[in-house]
Amino acid sequence: MRHSxxxxxxxxxxxxxxxxxxxxxxxxxxxxxxxxxxxxxxxSQGLVELSGASSALALDVLGRERGLPxxxxxxxxxESYLRAHGFRGQVHHADSLAKLWxxxxxxxxxxWCWPRQLSNSAMVACVESWASGLRAHVRERFPLVxxxxxxxxxxxxxVGLTRVFSTGGFTITGLQPAPGQPLPGWRTWEGQNLGAEDLFFAHHQRIPLDTAAPAPDCFTALLDWARRQERPEQVLVIAHNAQEQEQAFVAMA
Structure with missing residues (x-):
């Protein structure tokens, strides 16, 4: 699959x-x-997932494209985050991961189709399908990275980025939220995982995780981390849901 x-x-x-x-x-x-x-x-009768951020928003749009709830x-x-970002589907609450499951x-x-994104290793191959094109694009336009x-x-x-980029000599780091500073769509490995059933379990000892400094949002946390590195111009920030025009003021701070 080719993507811009x-x-x-x-x-x-x-x-x-x-x-x-x-x-x-x-x-x-x-x-x-x-x-x-x-x-x-x-x-399929519809799409369902354990998510209060980007995954649910993506499935909502893809469901509407396919005529599925x-x-x-x-x-x-x-739910507050999803509604604030245009989610049109249904939301159900539970007070524990086990009950949500x-x-x-x-x-x-x-x-209903449940991708099981927290435990389904097939999701990694789905990331690889677009990450290979991204690596080629980065090499062509930003060879210093x-x-x-x-x-x-x-x-x-x-994991998908690691599989694709590490073969080209890149170093990949995952960023967790700061203690007591939750960020939408992020988690801490030590405190939030499914054990051996978790998608990341087979990789957690060899793929490095770091902890973000306290930040008001995910993009700021990523940008702050990148700027603290010895050679920030060599870093590619994967900003899952940031938009360039909306974040220009952050980049100039």
Whole structure:
């Protein structure tokens, strides 16, 4: 699959940014789930996922493109984020991951498509499908880039980017939120994982994770991390849902 990517270097001595917000659902999850749903068996009743951020927004747009309803399973904060960002589907709450999982299973039994993004290793191949094109694009336009940083959510993007970029000599880092400073769509590995069933479990000992400094949003956390590196101009920031025109003021700060 070939994709166009919105890439720029907002400041001459700063990192390059991949602006995922330019995509139809406003995040790179659109590319990942579009690939996943391309193999979805016919007859699905709808789309359901445990998400209060980019994944649910992507599935909402992709569901509407396919004439399917979307349900997001999350908490009250997740619903607030989704509604503020245009989510049109249904939202159901539960007070624990186990209860959210049971809700998703119930939908799956009724014929709904549940990608199981937290535990489904097939999501990594979906990321690889667009990451290879991104690597070629970066090499052509920004040959100085040698490092890649992205937020750590399910881990699929981080693992997919690692598989593609590490073969070209790049170093990849996943960024977790600061303690007590939650960020939409991100998690901490030590405190939020499914154990051996987790998608990231097989990779957590060899793919480095770092912790962000406290920040008001994911993009600021990523940009701050990149600017603290010895050679920020060599860093590619994977900004899942940032839009260049909306973030120009941050780049000039």
């Amino acid at each position: 990517f919105s890439l720029s270097r907002p400041r001459a001595d700063g990192p390059v940014v991949l602006w995922g917000g330019a995509l139809p659902s406003g995040s790179l999850k659109y590319l990942t789930f579009a690939r996943y749903l391309a193999a979805m068996p016919p007859g 979307t349900v997001a399973l999350t908490d009250a904060a997740g 049971e809700l998703a299973l119930a939908y799956e039994r009724k014929g 040698r490092r890649v940083v992205c937020g750590f959510g399910t881990g699929a993007t981080l």
